[in-house]
Amino acid sequence: xxxxxxxxxxxxxxxxxxxxxxxxxxxxxxxxxxxxxxxxxxxxxxxxxxxxxxxxxxxxxxxxxxxxxxxxxxxxxxxxxxxxxxxxxxxxxxxxxxxxxxxxxxxxxxxxxxxxxxxxxxxxxxxxxxxxxxxxxxxxxxxxxxxxxxxxxxxxxxxxxxxxxxxxxxxxxxxxxxxxxxxxxxxxxxxxxxxxxxxxxxxxxxxxxxxxxxxxxxxxxxxxxxxxxxxxxxxxxxxxxxxxxxxxxxxxxxxxxxxxxxxxxxxxxxxxxxxxxxxxxxxxxxxxxxxxxxxxxxxxxxxxxxxxxxxxxxxxxxxxxxxxxxxxxxxxxxxxxxxxxxxxxxxxxxxxxxxxxxxxxxxxxxxxxxxxxxx
Amino acid sequence: xxxxxxxxxxxxxxxxxxxxxxxxxxxxxxxxxxxxxxxxxxxxxxxxxxxxxxxxxxxxxxxxxxxxxxxxxxxxxxxxxxxxxxxxxxxxxxxxxxxxxxxxxxxxxxxxxxxxxxxxxxxxxxxxxxxxxxxxxxxxxxxxxxxxxxxxxxxxxxxxxxxxxxxxxxxxxxx
Numbered sequence: 001x002x003x004x005x006x007x008x009x010x011x012x013x014x015x016x017x018x019x020x021x022x023x024x025x026x027x028x029x030x031x032x033x034x035x036x037x038x039x040x041x042x043x044x045x046x047x048x049x050x051x052x053x054x055x056x057x058x059x060x061x062x063x064x065x066x067x068x069x070x071x072x073x074x075x076x077x078x079x080x081x082x083x084x085x086x087x088x089x090x091x092x093x094x095x096x097x098x099x100x101x102x103x104x105x106x107x108x109x110x111x112x113x114x115x116x117x118x119x120x121x122x123x124x125x126x127x128x129x130x131x132x133x134x135x136x137x138x139x140x141x142x143x144x145x146x147x148x149x150x151x152x153x154x155x156x157x158x159x160x161x162x163x164x165x166x167x168x169x170x171x172x173x174x175x176x177x178x179x180x181x182x183x184x185x186x187x188x189x190x191x192x193x194x195x196x197x198x199x200x201x202x203x204x205x206x207x208x209x210x211x212x213x214x215x216x217x218x219x220x221x222x223x224x225x226x227x228x229x230x231x232x233x234x235x236x237x238x239x240x241x242x243x244x245x246x247x248x249x250x251x252x253x254x255x256x257x258x259x260x261x262x263x264x265x266x267x268x269x270x271x272x273x274x275x276x277x278x279x280x281x282x283x284x285x286x287x288x289x290x291x292x293x294x295x296x297x298x299x300x301x302x303x304x305x306x307x308x309x310x311x312x313x314x315x316x317x318x319x320x321x322x323x324x325x326x327x328x329x330x331x332x333x334x335x336x337x338x339x340x341x342x343x344x345x346x347x348x349x350x351x352x353x354x355x356x357x358x359x360x361x362x363x364x365x366x367x368x369x370x371x372x373x374x375x
Numbered sequence: 376x377x378x379x380x381x382x383x384x385x386x387x388x389x390x391x392x393x394x395x396x397x398x399x400x401x402x403x404x405x406x407x408x409x410x411x412x413x414x415x416x417x418x419x420x421x422x423x424x425x426x427x428x429x430x431x432x433x434x435x436x437x438x439x440x441x442x443x444x445x446x447x448x449x450x451x452x453x454x455x456x457x458x459x460x461x462x463x464x465x466x467x468x469x470x471x472x473x474x475x476x477x478x479x480x481x482x483x484x485x486x487x488x489x490x491x492x493x494x495x496x497x498x499x500x501x502x503x504x505x506x507x508x509x510x511x512x513x514x515x516x517x518x519x520x521x522x523x524x525x526x527x528x529x530x531x532x533x534x535x536x537x538x539x540x541x542x543x544x545x546x547x548x549x550x
Contacts, residue, residue, distance in 0.1 A: 035470060036470075037470050038453060038469060038470055038471060039469065039470075040454045040456075040468055040469045041466070041467065041468060041469055043464075043466060044454060044456055044460075044467075044468040044469065120466075142496075145496075146499065149498045149499065150499075154498060155470030156497070156498050156501060157473060157493070158493070158497075158501075158505060159491075159492055159493060160473060160492075160493055161493030161495060161496075162493075163467075163470045163473050165466045165467060166465070166466045166467075167465075167466075167467070167480060167483065167484060167487060167488075168487050168488075170484075170488065170493070171488070171490075171493045171494075171495055172493070172495040172496065174495070202489065226487070226488045226489035226490075227488065228484070228488035228489065228490050228491070228492070228493060229488055229489040229490015229491065229492065229493075229494065230489060230490065230494065230495070231494050231495040231496070232495050232496055234494075
């Protein structure tokens with residue numbers, strides 16, 4: 001079986017884009033909730049019933065083709081920091097991390113597929129892909145679901161669909177979501193309007209770590225709210241349509257900022273780069289906000305293209321549990337801030353200072369030797 | 376007019392908009408007190424309706440599990456989850472709870488879901504199984520009727536037919 005250290009040694013391909021365009025939409029995620037017929041749901045089951053359900057499900061999951069040589073672990077066998085690392089990587093939920101005996105996580109090598117056993121539902125399975133590819137993620141997960149259905153008696157009702165612990169997940173049991181980086185919509189004060197429009201369509205918008213979390217680093221998650229009354233393809237198509245529109249707005253806003261407010265943008269790049277490269281103490285919030293600016297800059301050409309990948313890697317590496325895991329010891333918040341700044345300095349060492357970028361539509365090109373007058 | 380909860384004369388009439396629908400409850404003085412209806416700030420008709428029994432769910436029958444009603448509170452026979460648990464956690468105890476608390480559930484669904492009926496994926500083989508389930512159900516009631524009317528010839532034939540079907544789907548036999 002795969003060891004924890006092997007699993008998380010490298011960032012997964014989906015986290016850093018690979019060859020996929022992830023300038024605005026970082027990742028696409030599909031989650032399916034399934035339960036066993038007649039066995040009490042995890043929250044209502046006794047410890048013995050939970051163990052029984054787990055013993056029934058785990059061998060079947062580990063027999064799945066993509067789960068050969070997967071990481072499989074009872075949550076009681078993981079430390080608090082290890083569990084938190086999995087949460088920071090979006091491989092298990094915060095709710096799941098709070099569980100111990102009778103719950104387990106099975107994670108595929110490439111971390112594109114993970115299955116939580118005895119979370120709020122008996123099974124919560126998830127598939128992740130870089131960029132906007134909800135349909136691809138769904139097709140992969142649907143295959144896993146089919147394979148599991150052949151061996152496990154899933155609770156299904158003709159009228160209500162897949163039966164779940166919470167009625168908000170009834171029907172498809174599917175939550176489809178995408179993570180978007182929307183710095184230009186924030187900078188141009190359009191974000192409120194956009195988020196309102198999304199909410200009016202019956203979709204949910206959340207921060208970086210899901211329900212009830214703040215939006216840090218201009219990262220937003222958009223997902224479907226309703227799971228009953230629409231088919232999986234309908235939900236995915238609507239979501240993909242809305243998300244590509246939001247992504248297009250963001251892309252336009254980026255170009256418009258470059259055209260209309262080049263000085264402000266150049267100033268932001270220089271400042272964020274300076275802080276990341278020279279600070280000695282940095283909390284998560286500050287780090288995420290500067291990384292967000294540099295990521296935007298990399299997409300617009302202020303920094304070399306690979307810097308996007310670097311930002312996405314750092315986004316994960318500077319999270320509290322990741323810092324502690326790499327240090328091999330528990331760190332106080334102050335120690336974490338010091339360590340975080342150190343990692344930033346190290347990784348930005350070889351990144352060159354932001355260059356001057358001229359918008360294609362700008363008739364008054366900027367240059368360092370001959371700065372154009374700001375209108 | 377009588378109280379919806381006991382036979383005393385109703386003096387408190389409560390109307391509230393629940394999920395876009397007008398709901399009315401009539402209560403006597405003591406039941407109103409008991410259920411906190413006299414305090415308008417801490418009362419929601421939705422909570423009252425959600426835990427009602429199916430027969431009287433529309434006009435919210437006993438819901439607040441006051442001690443004297445505990446004994447006849449509705450419970451899932453399979454996992455022991457009660458109507459009170461449902462109104463507390465807004466979640467279910469097991470798959471069978473959805474049959475037991477179907478009417479309560481159908482009341483809360485419109486607030487959280489776009490539709491009331493699943494139109495998505497159906498597990499492979501489920502349709503086929505369902506048709507058999509229906510057929511077995513029908514044969515069983517015919518068998519009961521045949522036995523009642525002492526038509527033993529028909530009963531024997533039905534029994535054989537049932538046995539054959541049940542061997543096709545062993546999981547469907549009554550446990």
